Amino acid sequence: MASWHIGVIGGSGLAEGIGLEDAQEIAVSSPFGEPSGPVTIGRIGKVRFTFLARHGAGHRLSPSAINYRANIDVMKRCGVTDLVALSAIGSLREELAPGQFVAVDQLIDRTSGRAHSFFGQGLVAHVSLADPVCPRLSALVAEAARKAGGTVHDKGCYIAIEGPQFSTRAESQMYRTWGADVIGMTAMPEARLSREAELPYALLGMVTDYDCWREAEKGVEAAEVFAVMKANAARARDAVKRLAKALPETREPSPIDTALDHAIVTAPAARDRKLVAMLGAVAGRVLGENA
Numbered sequence: 001m002a003s004w005h006i007g008v009i010g011g012s013g014l015a016e017g018i019g020l021e022d023a024q025e026i027a028v029s030s031p032f033g034e035p036s037g038p039v040t041i042g043r044i045g046k047v048r049f050t051f052l053a054r055h056g057a058g059h060r061l062s063p064s065a066i067n068y069r070a071n072i073d074v075m076k077r078c079g080v081t082d083l084v085a086l087s088a089i090g091s092l093r094e095e096l097a098p099g100q101f102v103a104v105d106q107l108i109d110r111t112s113g114r115a116h117s118f119f120g121q122g123l124v125a126h127v128s129l130a131d132p133v134c135p136r137l138s139a140l141v142a143e144a145a146r147k148a149g150g151t152v153h154d155k156g157c158y159i160a161i162e163g164p165q166f167s168t169r170a171e172s173q174m175y176r177t178w179g180a181d182v183i184g185m186t187a188m189p190e191a192r193l194s195r196e197a198e199l200p201y202a203l204l205g206m207v208t209d210y211d212c213w214r215e216a217e218k219g220v221e222a223a224e225v226f227a228v229m230k231a232n233a234a235r236a237r238d239a240v241k242r243l244a245k246a247l248p249e250t251r252e253p254s255p256i257d258t259a260l261d262h263a264i265v266t267a268p269a270a271r272d273r274k275l276v277a278m279l280g281a282v283a284g285r286v287l288g289e290n291a
């Protein structure tokens with residue numbers, strides 16, 4: 001019987017964890033380098049959970065310095081089946097108000113210079129990213145946030161910027177015309193890498209501000225983000241607890257579990273052995289014993 005093991009990546013204002021039972025902190029190493037920190041493994045009721053603070057203890061990693069590959073690789077090494085990202089987001093729409101939640105369903109990537117694939121020279125793979133978020137997991141997370149008392153929007157397009165500076169007003173206005181609804185600095189390449197690792201990914205964003213597109217208002221400041229997150233963190237943790245309770249007893253397979261089935265295009269004989277060996281956790285299912 002397939003069971004759930006939910007990974008949770010906690011963003012700004014959520015480094016303290018999600019209150020797991022039988023919690024154990026473990027340092028897991030990755031061939032992709034240093035993850036953001038040790039993971040906390042535990043459970044909520046019968047469901048296994050692994051938690052990782054995205055910016056590390058004390059928020060010491062900027063969005064550009066996070067080793068997204070190591071973080072996702074470590075989640076796979078821990079046996080995570082599905083990944084929930086919790087993030088602070090700015091709103092680019094009047095109707096998405098601070099304090100509310102958005103279950104993000106689409107992404108635009110404006111980041112640059114981040115390692116955004118597990119694959120590369122000697123092992124080329126092209127996964128589909130048309131629907132970067134897992135609809136099943138996202139619906140469960142949205143419902144859990146609603147049960148926790150949140151106002152939840154079931155969809156929204158997240159634009160990921162490089163940061164660490166917030167956007168200019170011209171950029172913020174432009175992103176609105178592109179169809180972006182919310183803004184942040186971390187969901188990419190996190191979502192890309194999750195798909196390459198065959199991990200269904202959902203992103204529960206907590207709106208902390210209106211960025212800077214509203215002309216009459218001054219732009220967002222970091223202190224504002226943390227103040228709203230402080231007020232909302234308990235609700236986010238409650239949403240995770242309610243998610244655990246709402247999960248069906250058995251985890252039916254997701255199409256994302258086999259995302260690599262037709263993605264790897266490099267012929268077996270032409271594959272870089274070193275890279276294949278590094279991909280044991282991420283792609284061992286398809287690469288076989290050599291990984």
Ligand SMILES: CSC[C@H]1O[C@H](OP(=O)(O)O)[C@H](O)[C@@H]1O
Pocket residue numbers: 010011012013054055063086087088089163184185186187222225226
């Ligand atoms: C602290 S303001 C900007 C910071 O907050 C968001 O972090 P996360 O996505 O990890 O919650 C945003 O992406 C920036 O990293």
Ligand SMILES: Nc1ncnc2[nH]cnc12
Pocket residue numbers: 088089090091166167183184185208209210211212220225
């Ligand atoms: N306005 C904003 N821009 C980028 N990242 C954010 N995280 C929270 N609010 C944000």
